[in-house]
Amino acid sequence: MAGVNVKSEIKPLKRVLLHRPGNELLNLTPNTLEELLFDDIPFLKVAQEEHDAFAQALRDNGVEVVYLEDLMTEVLDQNPDVRETFLKQFIEEAGIRTDRYQKIIFDYLNDNYPENKDLVLKTMEGINLTELHTDKSNSLVDLVSEASKMVVAPMPNLYFTRDNFAMIGNGVSINRMYSVTRNRETIYGEYIFKYHPDFKDVPQYYSRYNTFHIEGGDILNINDHVLAVGISQRTEPDAIDALAHNIFNDETSPIDTILAFNIPNNRAMMHLDTVFTQIDTDKFTIHPGIMGPLTVFEITPEGEGIKVKEMTGKLEDILEKYVGMPVELIPCGGGDRIAAEREQWNDGSNTLCIAPGTVCVYERNDVTNKVLEEKGIKLIVIPSAELSRGRGGPRCMSMPIWRED
Ligand SMILES: NC(=[NH2+])NCCC[C@H](N)C(=O)O
Numbered sequence: 001m002a003g004v005n006v007k008s009e010i011k012p013l014k015r016v017l018l019h020r021p022g023n024e025l026l027n028l029t030p031n032t033l034e035e036l037l038f039d040d041i042p043f044l045k046v047a048q049e050e051h052d053a054f055a056q057a058l059r060d061n062g063v064e065v066v067y068l069e070d071l072m073t074e075v076l077d078q079n080p081d082v083r084e085t086f087l088k089q090f091i092e093e094a095g096i097r098t099d100r101y102q103k104i105i106f107d108y109l110n111d112n113y114p115e116n117k118d119l120v121l122k123t124m125e126g127i128n129l130t131e132l133h134t135d136k137s138n139s140l141v142d143l144v145s146e147a148s149k150m151v152v153a154p155m156p157n158l159y160f161t162r163d164n165f166a167m168i169g170n171g172v173s174i175n176r177m178y179s180v181t182r183n184r185e186t187i188y189g190e191y192i193f194k195y196h197p198d199f200k201d202v203p204q205y206y207s208r209y210n211t212f213h214i215e216g217g218d219i220l221n222i223n224d225h226v227l228a229v230g231i232s233q234r235t236e237p238d239a240i241d242a243l244a245h246n247i248f249n250d251e252t253s254p255i256d257t258i259l260a261f262n263i264p265n266n267r268a269m270m271h272l273d274t275v276f277t278q279i280d281t282d283k284f285t286i287h288p289g290i291m292g293p294l295t296v297f298e299i300t301p302e303g304e305g306i307k308v309k310e311m312t313g314k315l316e317d318i319l320e321k322y323v324g325m326p327v328e329l330i331p332c333g334g335g336d337r338i339a340a341e342r343e344q345w346n347d348g349s350n351t352l353c354i355a356p357g358t359v360c361v362y363e364r365n366d367v368t369n370k371v372l373e374e375k376g377i378k379l380i381v382i383p384s385a386e387l388s389r390g391r392g393g394p395r396c397m398s399m400p401i402w403r404e405d
Pocket of ligand 1: 036037038157160162182216217218270273274350390391392393395
């Protein structure tokens with residue numbers, strides 16, 4: 001199955017991209033949590049068991065699961081000369097500036113990780129200074145560095161595959177991320193969409209080298225011609241303007257409307273998908289906390305450029321216009337304020353729809369889950385004690401590659 005096809009949030013999911021959390025989580029420390037966008041340190045063994053349960057639940061429901069680490073390994077296996085280019089770029093982007101250290105790290109990775117899969121996983125894990133066995137007598141830096149220090153930082157947010165590149169119809173947005181730590185993650189997307197036989201011909205609507213940031217958690221495919229994008233902590237309006245131009249200029253894309261949802265700018269609601277996701281043809285989950293401040297803008301093509309108009313009226317009515325039928329908004333936490341805030345924090349609104357009316361949810365959000373069941377939604381419930389510590393749910397942990405039309 002070459003290419004990508006995601007023209008909906010809910011049509012039957014056929015192929016999805018995940019990343020199994022790995023040793024990068026072992027390199028989280030209390031002092032680095034904030035910078036690395038975690039709120040606690042997950043217990044890796046259990047996080048992996050939970051993630052495997054997630055992958056298996058998807059497979060049991062007819063979804064093919066592919067892993068980011070495997071796609072990147074295939075790129076390196078099929079293009080032996082790319083290994084060196086990738087490593088050099090990876091080291092540069094890891095902030096290693098001196099020639100001496102660039103060479104030490106290149107040799108360390110290249111010599112100790114001959115298998116491409118091991119190499120890819122190691123780039124995700126990060127490198128501790130103690131691994132490098134440098135001769136401390138000939139460099140002041142080495143001598144004064146703390147005994148154990150990450151010379152190459154880990155990328156613990158990789159298991160949120162939703163964010164660093166996002167499928168839009170038959171194209172992809174390779175994102176420029178909001179944070180330094182996450183911007184490094186998009187290097188895998190750059191190589192996969194340049195070299196992997198399944199993905200190298202996919203039209204690209206955004207580049208990781210752009211100035212303005214945008215993340216996949218803000219991008220929702222409402223249907224083949226309407227896209228919703230959040231204006232949030234992670235996504236700037238300028239990025240949406242640029243994305244809109246590129247999509248409207250792609251003659252093969254049927255998208256003629258982009259709805260920009262302006263949501264509050266804070267960590268709890270970092271992306272649109274933390275407060276709003278589609279779960280059925282006429283149903284969306286929503287965090288009641290956004291209903292007041294939310295404004296929606298409609299972006300359409302005009303001549304060579306775009307036209308922007310602020311929408312007025314209730315969200316249900318705005319959505320009805322684009323979805324083509326009356327819609328129901330189901331509040332996270334069943335409308336109870338404390339339950340809504342608690343469960344939104346643990347991604348109660350962040351569901352992954354695998355077919356209309358069938359969604360994957362975290363077990364811990366039992367108030368929201370009960371409400372969804374009462375509304376006739378079929379739930380695929382996955383364990384979530386450790387995975388949720390990274391602040392992302394089933395939608396954040398998955399990037400659909402193919403949905404049925
Ligand atoms: N699509 C999402 N809501 N992703 C959640 C990402 C969580 C991650 N720790 C971050 O702060 O970036």
